[in-house]
Amino acid sequence: MRKFLALVLIAALGAVLIAAVVNLPEPGTTDSPVHTHVSAGYIKGGHEAGGADNLVTAVLLNYRAIDTFGEVTVIFTALIAVLAATSLAGPTERSGTQNIDLKTTRVPVSPVVSFVVRLMAPFIATFALFVMLKGHELPGGGFQGGVVLGAMLILLALFSGRTDKTDDEELPPGLRNWIRAAGPLVFGALGLTGLVFSGWLFSLPDHPFWREMVMIGLELGIGIGGAAVLVGLFRALREG
Amino acid sequence: MTLTSLLPLIALALPIIGGLAALGAGRRNRRLGIAVVAGTAVTTFLITALLALAAKDGLLREMTLVQIAPPVWIVFRIDPLGTLFAATVSGLFLLALIYAFGYLPDDRRQWRFHAFAMACQGCMIGVAFAGNLVTLLVFYELFSLLSYPLITHDRTRVAVAAGLKYLVYIITGGAFVWAGIILVFHLGGEIRFLPGGLADINGSPGLVLATFACLVTGFGVKAALMPLHGWVPDAHPAAPAPFSAVLSGVMVATGVFGILRVMFEIFGVSRLIEMGVLPWLGGIAGASVLLAAARAVGEDDLKRRLAWSTISQMAYVLMAVSTIGGQAVTGAFVHITHHAFLKGGLFFCAGLVATVTGATRISQLRGLAQRMPVTSLALTVLALGLVGIPPLSGFISKWLLGLGLADAGAMVRLGVMLAGALLAAVYLWPIIYRIWLPTDDPRFAHSHSREASGWMLGILIATGMLAVILGTAATLPGFPLDLAKNAAQWLVEPPP
Amino acid sequence: MSVSDLFDLLILALLITCVLGIARVRDLATAVTLFAIYSFVLCLLWAHRGAPDVAMTEAAVGAGITAVLFFTAIAKIGRREK
Amino acid sequence: MSAAAHGLALVVLVPIVGGALIPALFRRFPTAAWGFALASSALTLAISISLIRRLLAEGPFSYAAGGWPPPYGVALHFDRFGAAIAVFSMITLLVLIFSRRYIPAVVPIARIPLYYALVMINLGGMNGFLVTGDLFNLFVFMEVFSVSAYALVAMARGPQAGLAAIKYLLLGAVSSLLVLFAIGLIFAQTGTLNMADAAGRLDAAASIVPTALALGALTIGFMVKAALFPLHVWLPDAHASAPAPVSALLSAVVVKAGVIGIIRTLQTFSDHGSLQLMPLQSLLIWLGAIAVLWGAVAALVQSDLKRLLAYSTVTNIGYIFIGLGIGSATAASGAAVHIINHAVIKAALFLAAGALIHQSGLRHIDDLRGLGERMPLSALALGVALLAVAGVPPTAGFVGKWQIGLGALETGRPLLMGVVIVGGLLVLTYGVRIINTLFFRPPLHVRVVTSREAPPSMLAAILLLAASSFLLGLAGKPMLDFVAPAILPLTDTG
Known part of the structure; x- marks a missing residue:
């Protein structure tokens, strides 16, 4: 019965969604409002005013x-939330029999995989930095x-074979x-620099050089902060 | 701000602040607490009496204090009706608060009683000075809620049950009043009390009737109009005697006061006649007079019998008001005031007797006079006063009521009133008779209980004398009769 | 119908298959794997429709990080759906 | 330019950056995070007050973030609804003061900075949600305060809190998705995300179906956030099991975001000539009416104090929606005022209840008998707030209910007036029951006898809120006059 109800609900929802999408202005055509109104303004002025070749970044x-x-x-x-919630559940409240304690269990990893991961790591890191730093010119950016x-x-962390270590090793805890918090903080800084340089909060400086520098700073903040958050999430889930 | 605009606010706030001060002071130093309470009560009484004299000839002033949401303003007005009632309230409270020093055991909770009672007094004065329906209801509900801890002060199971019953009745009544207020505003676009009633109340006759019914039902709960009287016989015996006195003396009258305001200053005399509700009101009140008196006759518990008597006596007032004759309304106001002191005094007696001898039933009172002659004398005077024996105060008010009913040509109602007075004699006489009857019962004869002294006896003597003074000197200017005449004239034939 | 449109249709069909699979399987690990595949296929669609930024994000977040986080959670709670 | 000129962006920036700094700054001294959070919320409050002063001086104003003119950039807009941020910042400030002694008792010491960070981020998200004039920005800040709210619920001890947080998270995620979907539809129809711009361009859209759908999705999405019956199912669990200051914050502030979201939606769509809002508004009325009665009856049978208060939120949200649904000037301004007044009252209720529960260790109403003797001030505050929530005049709860009821009568719906009265009576019934239990019944539980009055930091917050929940009632007329111009765009639809 519940299954049937769920099916009906989903079917109805699907019908509604399809009805909406069908009635939307044709996507991809040049005269749909999406392309004529605000986006057109972005395309026209984005390169000059936005200060970035990549309009998305602008x-x-x-x-x-x-x-x-x-x-x-x-x-x-999200990271704060996970940290706040996981620590309180505590390790004793786990249930189920198939649990693997990732802290003490050494994952049986093929040496080949482990080697390849360690070999690739510097290249991946370089790529990541490249994506961050060139985000204002090419596809990509801080998030990616x-x-x-x-x-x-x-x-x-998964494949280096050092899964029994706690997370105090890579970064000093004071810095971590x-x-x-780098993401929100660089935007806080942007607020201030914007105020200083152009008189508006959340605005980039007008001078091209400084604008590029600020953009790179933002991308780095978003990127490194994001990476730290993801690693933090992973660790919190693994240990909590 | 002039003095006349400040005085009502002082009269309202003084008891509340004084009560809190007494709560703080009394727990540390009893004498200081007593001084605070007595000082506050006397000052409040003097202020209200002064206002009553000042507002004797008509509306003194009206003031809007707080604007909550249109049209819900907190409005005060100083008019003859309100000031008379306020003076009565603070007079009875003055007696009750001082009496309570002797009645209540000398402990921390005594000051709690005084704090709540004085807050209650402040709110009742607020009711008296209210200038529109909402202000009236706000203070009305406030003192209703504040009187709950007073009724349940003894914390016995019976007291808590009676208190809860009271709360349920009062909250339901409040809801009816609310509905009525909303309907009044909806139909008339105004909730202020205006001499002669609102200019126009537009709506189908049924709706207007429903509005009136809502308001009368809501206030009728407090006024103990049958069949809405259920809480009265339970709450009175449960409450401590000083508060029973207040309950019977002025709290029930507050309901009547509300009905008066609604009748004369919301609907207006001509509209009431047009609606044809007056015979119904008179009929219900008349039935209340007789039924309640009949119940009182069969009741052995002293405080309960007095409670039934209150229902009956307040119904007199409504019955008289339902004729809308100026004479009858005067009688009604006088009766409210005189009855307050008489009934209050009787409850003071009942409390004193119960404290000293432990007797709460009328059948246990035999031979009381042998041991407590002064108390018995006061009890007799007050009971005779309530029956309406001249020259006591009860006679004056009943005489005026009777005259008013005759004047309005309401002969059936006059008959009911006389029957009620007769029944009052029937249910009060056994009390008088019994206490003066000598007894040989060894339990009583050799009892150690003697005449009480101090606060309680002093207040008893004062109320007894008040019954005599209010009766013999009733026509002096500045006395209730004088004020009531003006108030009645102001209501029934409002100045243009 | 051009080749480009056919490609889109193929991807959409794949997406629906993946989603149905996720709904059907009782094994959480399989579901997460299917979910990663879903993200990867979606990433192709973004790339094909000319949104490289979104495609990159989808690949890294959807197919990469989310799957790892899900697996970490599964290691805690067990892989069978109750 | 002065700080007031940038205040609109600062009320968002200051709390969020402050919150982000807390875990980093106070890793070594967790308890000191309190002072920092307090300072930044006080700063936020000061900025929002300066915004209101400017609003009173020159009327509604906008701030183009980054200097980009709308619709290209994100426009922040401050009107008389946005003025609610002052009240919400004030409540957050008081909740923080209350937390000083409360939170160390329920949260492990190392996690205390996380709590304060979440509260500050929640405040920043709320402020952003209230002052933004951009649809996508609305969604982003909705996520900011929602995610922090889920986490705050989960901070309480015990498995129920976790389950409640998950329930809240799941429903919240669905609602966010609906809102996002609706925003997508609107964007596809109009090509803009600016609310005012979109409102003007919706009428020219080719088809009405996506517009209607967007309206429906926004309404349902915000209904979940606002916990309007029948989508309130998450609320009693979440608000009952969260730590007391969090419950206060959620019930007083966060739930209101959903309501304000609906108001913004109705305002955006009210320009749309071909789309009739009346059916939606009557739906809101009836759901609100059911919520009033259902919440009141459900609260009546609760034995757990905090759960009872949570159901009272369901009731009051119902009142607000009745007012919005009626939409007449009287009723809608009543609803708007009730948003503020209920926030104050409910914060007072939850904080006072939290103090009682914290000091006695008991949370069942029957166990709390006689606690009024031991903790007179907290219990008195709870009593005052209970009377206020019942709408006893002249308390703050009265103003809104009166206006809503009056609006119902004016528009010829006497039955709704009856619902308003009956709901108020039911609330009064359990309010009186609790007051009776606290003050007029002898203690039953040994812990009651040994309880002591709450510490000054808790008392300060409680008493201030309780006093406000009385005094705001006396200021009813000025408040109604204040919101009236803001509510006008809504009333035009009726």
């Missing part, structure tokens, strides 16, 4: 910087680079919380 860091600020805050908050960097760090 929108993210410039036109809608406050959105991006909110997004990095969400990511940071940060996730790649985070994935690399997690891979290392600063790096995790």
Whole structure:
């Protein structure tokens, strides 16, 4: 009965969604409102005013910087949330029989995989940094680079054979919380620099050089902060 | 702000602040606490009496204090009706608060009683000074809630049950009043009390009737109009005697006061006649007079019998008001005041007797006069006063009521009133008779209980004398009769 | 219908297959794997529709990090759905 | 430019950056995080007050973040609804003061900075949600305060809190998804995310179906956040099991975001000539009416004090939606005022209840008998707030209910007036029951006898809120006058 109800509900929802999408203005055509109104303005002025060849980055860091600020805050908050919640459940409340204690169990890893991971790590890290730093010119940016960097760090942690260590080793604990908060903090700094340089909060400086520097700083903050958050999430889940 | 605008606020706030001060002071130093309570009560009484004299000739002033949400303003008005009631309230409270020093055991909880009672007094004065329906209801509900801890002061199972019953009745009544207020505003666009009633109340006759019914039902709960009287016989015996006195003397009258405001200053005389509700109101009140008196006759518990008597006596007032004759309304106001002191005094007696001898039933009172002659004398005077024996105060008010009913040509109601007075004699006489009857019962004869002294006896003597003074000197200017005449005239034939 | 459209249709079919699979399987580890595949296929669609930024994010987050985090959680709670 | 000019962005920036700094700054001295959080929330409050002063001087104003003119950049907009951020910042400040002694008792010491960080981020998200004039920005800040709210619920001890947080998270995620979907539809229809711009362009959209769907999705999404019946199922669990200051924050502030979301939605769509809002509004009325009665009856049968208060939130949200649904000037301004007043009252209720529960260690109402003798001030505050929540005049709870009831009568819905009265009576019934239990019944539990009055930091917050929940009632007229211009766009639809 419940299954049937669920099916009906999903079917109805699907029908509604399809109805909406069918009635939307045709995507991809040049006269749909999506392309004629605000986006057109971005395309026309984005390169000059936005200060980035990559329009996506221009929108993210410039036109809608406050959105991006909110997004990095969400990511940071997610980590805080997991840290706050996992520590309280405690290791004794686990249930089930198939649990693997990742702290003490050594994952049987093929030496080949382990070797390849360690071999690839510097290249992945370089790529991640590249994506972050060139985000304003090429596809990519802080978010993408940060996730790649985070994935690399997690891979290392998984396959380096050092799974029994706690997370105090890579970074000094005093620094760790600063790096995790890097995303929101660079935007806080942007708020101030914007005020100093151009008189508006969340605005980039007008001078091209400084604008590029600030953008790179933002991308690095988003990226490294994001990577730190992801690693933190992984560790919190593994240990909590 | 002039003095006349400040005085009502002082009268309202003084008891509340004084009560809190007494709570703080009394727990440390009993004498200081007594001084605070007595000082506050006397000052409040003097202020209200002064206002009553000042507002004798008509509306003194009206003031809007706080604007909550249109049209819910907190409005005070100083008019003859309100000031008379306020003076009565603070007079009875003055007696009850001082009496309570002797009645209640000397401990921490005594000051709790005084704090709540004085807060209650402040709110009742607020009711008296209320200038619109909402203000009236706010203070009305406040003192209703504040009187709950007073009724349950003894913390016995019976007291808590009676208190809960009281709360349920009062909250339900409050809801009816609320509904009525909303309907009044909806139909008339105004909730202020206006001389002669609101200018226009537009709505189908049924709706207007429903509005009136809501308001009368809501206030009728407090006024113990049958069949809404359920809480009265339970709450009175449960409460400590000083508060029973207040309950019977002025709290029930507050309901009547509310009905008066609604009748004369919301609906207005001509609309009431047009609606045809007056015979119904008179009929219900008349039935209340007789039924409650009949119940009182069969009741052995002294405080309970007095409670039934209150229901009956307050119904007199409503019955008289339902004629809307100026004479009858005057009688009604005088009766409210005189009855307050008489009934309050009787409860003071009942409490004193119960404290000293432990007797709460009328059948146990035999031979009381042998041991407590002064108390017995006061009890006799007050009971005779309530029956309406001249020259005591009860006679004056009943005489005026009777005259008013005759004047309005309501002969059936006059008959009911006389029957009620007769029944009052029937249920009060056995008390008088029994206490003066000598007894040979060894339990009583050799009892150690003697005449009480101190606060309680002093207050008893004062109320007894008050019954005589209010009766013999009733026509002096500045006395209740004088004030009531003006108030009645102001209500029934409002100045243009 | 051009080749490009056919490619889109193929990807959409794959996506639906993956989602149905996720809904059906009782084994959480399989579900997570399917979910990673879903993300990867979606990443192709983004790339094909000309949104390289979104495609990169989808690949790294959807197919990479999320799967790892899910697996970590599964290691704690057991892989069978109750 | 002065700080007031940038205040709109600062009320978002200051608390969030402050919150992000807390875990880093106070790793070694967790308990000192309190002072920092307090300072940054006080700063936020000061900024929001300066915003209100500017609002009173020059009327509603906007701030273009980054200097980009709308619709290209994100416009922040401050109107008389946005003024609620001052109240919400004030409540957060008081909740923080209360937390000083409360939180170390329920949260392990190393995690205390996380708590304060979450509270501050929650405040920043709420402020952003309230002042933004951009649809996507609305969604982002909704996520900011939602995610922090889920986490705050999970901070309480015990397995129920975890389960409640998961329940809250799941429903919240669904609602966020609906909102996001609706925003996508609106963007596809209009090509803009700016609310005012989108409102103007929706009418020109080719088809009405996606617009109607977006309206529906936004309404349902915000209904979940606002916990309007029948989507309130997460609320009693979450608000009952969270730590007391968190319950206060959630019930007083976070739930209101959903309500304000609906108001913004109705305002955005009210310009749309071909789309009738009346059916939606009557739906809101009836759901609100059911919520009032259902919440009151459910609260009546609760034995757990905090759960009872949680159901009272369901009731009051119902009242607000009745007012919004009626939409007449009287009722809608009543609803708007009730948003503020209920926030204050509910914060007072939860904090006072939290103090009683914290000091006695008991949370069943029957166990709390006689606690009023031991903790007179906290119990008195709870009593005052209970009367206020019942809408006893002249307390703060009265103003909104009166206006809503009056609006119902004016628009010819006497039955709704009855619902308002009956709901108030039911609330009064359990309010009186609790007051009776606390003050007028002899103690039953040995812990009651040994309980002592709450510490000054808790008392300060409780007493201030309880006093406000009385005094705001006396200021009813000015508050109604204040919100009236803001509510007008909504009333035009009715």
